[in-house]
Amino acid sequence: MQSSPSEFKTLLYSVEGGVATLTLNRPARKNALDMEMREELAQAVGAIRRDRGVKVLILGGAGGAFCAGGDIATMDSGASAEAARERMAALLLTIEELITLDRPVIAKVDGPAYGAGLGLALTADLILASPRARFCLSFLRLGAIPDCATLYTLPRIVGVQRAKELAFSTREFQAREAKDMGIVFEIQAQDRIDERARQLALSMAELPAVALSLTKRGLNASLNSDLNTMLDLEAAGQGVARSTDYHRIAARRYLDKAPQQFQWPAAQDA
Incomplete structure (x- = not known):
């Protein structure tokens, strides 16, 4: 039985066969995180944590992008340190809830996963990438520091020295290199990635x-x-x-x- 998608403006959400699919849906902005998407993401993740009928979560992005990071156009560069910290702390609560979700999380990265988008992808237990996936720890380009738990997750996957190189260089890297570093679990063709994610999710939904x-x-x-x-x-x-x-x-x-x-x-x- 398939549930009716929730009425989000920036997300697509559905549950079928014990598998929740949560898709960032601001394709015109490459699914960059604005305040509305952050708030809706918090609502959706909270609902998933409460719904024991959800056995596996699939995260993805619409329109050929996973997530371009924070939406710079909506950021207030003149905000006080206290206000900026409060804004970030609210998002980090959602990131923590994803990392500590006691069920498998699969991320499908098709297109860019930059900055906070890379951090969001790294909350997943398994990352599938298409050949056109692009990753970048872009924060220092903008005079910011890595967030969305990348300071925690990335060194645990690639090691501290490699994490420093990716942070300091702010360079883009492709799916094959991401797989070689252990970030990506599998590379799947663009027309296959959705099917493969669901295949894995339905299988893991049968786990105890x-x-x-x-x-x-x-x-x-x-x-x-x-x-x-x-x-x-x-x-x-x-x-x-x-x-x-x-x-x-x-x-x-x-x-x-x-x-x-x-x-x-x-x-x-x-």
Whole structure:
């Protein structure tokens, strides 16, 4: 059953088969984030977090762009430091909610993901890119610093030295280099990326919700933790996961040599 899209002005949102699709929809501005889109993004992400029927989230952009970053035309360069901080803090709450969402997030990057757009893409667990995807940590060009959690996410993916190079150079890089650095999971043809994202999402929607949530939380915490803490987390989490109906049914199917409910779709890298 497909839900009716919510009445957003800057976003397209729908849920079908446990998969939520959230599309930035300001194509004339390459989906740059203005205040209205920020507010609607916060509403949509909040709704997704509350809706346990949503098993996987797909993030994308309309009109051949993912997100060009913050909409410079709507920024008040004369704002006080306090006002600018408050404006940014509100967006960062949404970014935090995406990063800590206890369900898989897939980003489809087709076209530019610049500045805050790159940060938004990096909130995803898996990034699919088309051959025309372009990435850029462009903040220093404008006398700004990286935001949307890129100071947190990017070094954890590419390492601190490479993150510094991308920030200091403000250079654009393409999908193939992004894949080589570990930012992009797969490169898919432009006419294939939507189908592949949905294929992956529908497959992951069959994963055990409790065990998946605990796994994602643990992996997100691992780089800020120590061995003993992670071992304690594994022991406690395993106790919870193995008490679920999903585990009991899966174990029985395994012993009966029956096909498992979850099947990962084969990689189809372009």
